Amino acid sequence: MKLTYIGHACFLVQSQAGLRILLDPYQPYAFGGRMGLKPFYEKVDIVVSTHQHHDHFHVDEAFGNPVVVTTPATAMGIEFRGIKLPHDQSEGAERGFVTGFWFTVDGVTIFHPGDLGRPLNGEERAFLGHLDVVLVPCGGTFTMGPKEAAFMVSNMKPPIAIPMHYAWPSVALPLLPLDDFLNEVPKYEIIENQPFEVKEIPTTPQIYVLYPQH
Incomplete structure (x- = not known):
């Protein structure tokens, strides 16, 4: 399984067989x-x-004719399981809810929680079960902030955690920088080359930083 961080909350997942899955694509210049x-x-x-929301949903004609998944479903042999999560720290009272999706490609289970507004609780973590890769929003305002994100990673201890949805020069939204999250975690590794290929699942929790490619 190969993973490319397109930017913001958008990732491209590619299977060994060539299946291409795009997660939370943004509308250009929204x-x-x-x-x-x-x-x-x-x-x-x-x-x-x-x-x-415009920064998490866009289907461009350049994509071809993809299957669009917005609710739990099975598409092209991949089961996309979903969990209802709050878009804020007030259990959805301010911004409503998102659907966090998790699915398995080439034996690797990936979880994208969308604009998760607070750390997952114990019941939610139990419902999700084993996860290999967790994509972690950490920029605050629309999601949990750096401290909350670091707390969640520390509690969940996924084999691979990858931060996302943080301030970036080309994104003029009120988000905190990636460094605020990195300052809250004991160690991390910057992945210079993308796509990032997950060949083996680490035996100890790792935080990998993939910089936006767009």
Whole structure:
């Protein structure tokens, strides 16, 4: 399984057989141009969206004719399981809810929680079961902040945690920088080359930093 961080909350997952799954694609130049990441114009097989905000849901004609997953479903032999999660720290009272999705590709189980507003609780972690890769929003305002994200990673101890949804020069949204999260964790490794291939699952928890490619 190969993983590319496109930017913001968008990742491209590629299977060994060539299946391409795009997670939470953003609408280019959304919010009056504040979403300034370069557009992603490649063919994909499946688009998965945790919620229909402009920075998490966009199906471009350049994608071809992908299957679009917004609720739990099975697509092209992949089971996309879902969990309802709050988009804020007030259990959905401010921004509603998102659907966190987890699925398995090439034996690797990936979890994308979308704009998760607070750390997962014990009941939610138990419902999710074993996860190999957890994508962790950490920029605050629309998601949990750096301290909460670091706390969740410490509690969950996933084999691989990858931060996302943080401040970036081309994203003019009120988000905190990645360094605020990295300052809260004991260690991390920067992955210079993408796509990042998960060949083996680490035996101890790791935090890998993938910089946006767009």
